Amino acid sequence: MSDNSENTGAVSAENAKEAEIFKEKANEYFKNQNYEKAIELYTKAIELNPHVASYYGNRSFAYLKTECFGYALNDASKTIELDRNYVKGYYRRAASYMSLSKFKLALKDFETVTKARPNDNDAKIKYTECNKIVKKLAFEKAISVEENKKNIADTINLDAMAIEDDYTGPKLEDGKVTLQFMKDLLKWYKDENKLHRKYAYQILLDVKSWFMAQPSLIDVPIPDDNKFTICGDIHGQFYDLLNIFELNGLPSETNPYLFNGDFVDRGSFSVECIFTLFGFKLLFPNHFFMSRGNHESAVMNHMYGFDGEVKAKYTAQMAQLFTEVYNWLPLAHCLNSRVLVMHGGLFSRDGVTLNEIREIDRNRQPPDEGIMCELLWSDPQPQMGRAPSKRGVGVQFGPDVTHNFLKVNGLDYIVRSHEVKNDGYEVSHDGKCITVFSAPNYCDTMGNRGAFITLKGKDMKPNFTTYAAVPHPNVRPMQYATSLLKFMI
Template structure:
């Protein structure tokens, strides 16, 4: 029994059984206190108990929806907000919460309907009008882009880049590529410059993006990695634009090299406001050590997520809209998974809604696109484990949740030992589940400057493939808040 469950049990023993509504209100008030302290899981537990005691109060569902939004359980948040609206059509906050959940899932048309409802109910509400207008702009932009596309294939931005027309100004004092190539000297100077909040020249930035796209285009969707018996190999989880914590990983574990290989397992960008610095550092090392530095696609390496959670805005602020489009093209070619010594599968999200998915099928996925809303590619980027057997609808509203029995079947079918995935904040930076066969690693400590979690990375050696965990706290960073470049509509969420 958890501490919260013990508290609730104690409260129940002292409660007036003749007045369940009052007890539900007490639970709601305690949940609100936990929410204010950013203890969202505890808040959810209390809101849930309030709902069990008195299931017909819209505000309980709306409040729990907000807590689910904070923990990125967008599917649960949407369900709760919809329930709040169902219980009380006059409860405007329920429509706000549902719109926020729809926005988080990239369902802009549905969000627009809810914002429109709020503006009709509250015609003088400036905040509602602002959110309606912003959401309407997104919907119109998407419709326009779809209208001008031909057979759903957009122009190839990479082909429009003219590096020869870009001049290196005399006053530029940052790192320079040598004969158009990334060197170790360049990478050290780049990281030092970024640490001092400098900016890479756009000509070099574009060159890195063009080169990395050409490289990834030649890779399969599932990359096989061979690790020598005595060779150390490091797997890192989500970085989410936390550049200074990325530097701390290299401080703790050594810079990437041919004798110190790394795999970064998706979600390099968004939320953290140093995403540009993170991605060029990672892409630089990939070009420098292509056979000893690896990158998997995460659910945040997608256009919709980038438009909402900050990366798109950050690239436009630091460079150009054209570069933001080029990043989308590059991300479409990122591998979806890596297999270590044919024993361990590493993907960002998790396993599948089918029992018959093989490594061969993963390898053959046509990944050059935005993530679909269902199927193996979607699930590799979005799914999460659950403690109970079987499958369940995703708490995120995308992908699925899979239990220990599902993991066991997948490993047996594909002759694997265990899986490593990321995608979820963990208090200690990692979590071992499913009898040791499903490991989560998350490498962004104090996520969003609010969660208080540790970060972690995994090291293993090829001979035994036994994972070892290193955890660490967040390090200081310049006073630029997370989500500084995010869409203003997410002000309700983070």
């Protein structure tokens, strides 16, 4: 099957030729991992000749790389509409469905591929793996009623976990996190060691109890002359997290932090990141804050590596306990009644109030729609109004939506994360919407800088610190991800 299956219609020979030139240039940018530029050039090729399936297929792949799963799905479907024999279109669509947790639809496309290419072992493997996920989810759904009656936390017996004589790592003092424990933990992790399972479980049980007592929206007071730091996505990049503390100081009562979701997944040091953050939460509970991101969910953790990493370093039971803890993470923080911080963004309807956010029943997996979903998934757009999300989940919101929300709630601006930015941050919507992303050279491929925001209580003016990635041990990103994603990364 040709990559250039086409129905040229009324396209002139000149336009068709120019479109091919754009496609070739786009392919080069794609190979060099400049996906945004590749998308721009594939789009130009499509504008000149909208009848070539491979243009949409290639752009779909680039959209997958930039996590625009909704756009990737649309392009993949367009390739199939243009050429039902274009097998890569089914691959791309299956990948898009996978990323949107629509596993049954993904399975149907993988099945189409295996029928079209019966001797393709890669296609057979993907079909088999996807089928396993579908069956596993069906089984879990069938037993979920019974499972919901018990908490994993209630089944943990810390007394039965002995500390081996040869364990020389950090130790909790009387079961509590101390500053010395945290300093020892950072060094222990930096040297690629593992925290003892008894202490790991203790931290999870204690932090779950703390989060359970919190509302879905946390009000954070910041005194006039005090500094406050906001960090965006970390995504399992532990050595870059250490660098943030090197640049900005360790968390303390006089150096408070808010980490704004997506602590785990993709990066292969997610366990180290999350226990570091949870440890500081327990040490400074009123001066260290954590918001839930879209990757603090069971499906995302299964696909993008955290679930596999926890099982590799600890147990399947602990992976289930993490899901329980994540369900209790707060969804947003309001700083000095002036700035709202959430992982994703704003809403598909006007008039949402802080009280509505405060009252969200969050102890669950993120839903596919509604304000809890949108807090975790939405993105800003430069155009006015709203549009369907490029991710296929949440909504895209314009400057007018932001201004309206701020006016309704008496706020100055919003801070959100969720998107890679070349400089680690972006100021949009007339300065009223700020994105901060703290994982530099995301997935070891994107070449972006990381950033964090510091502000003072007096004026709440955001100041940006940017930084490059630091070296890390030779463990590649997505090491623990589901094998089905390997053709997407």
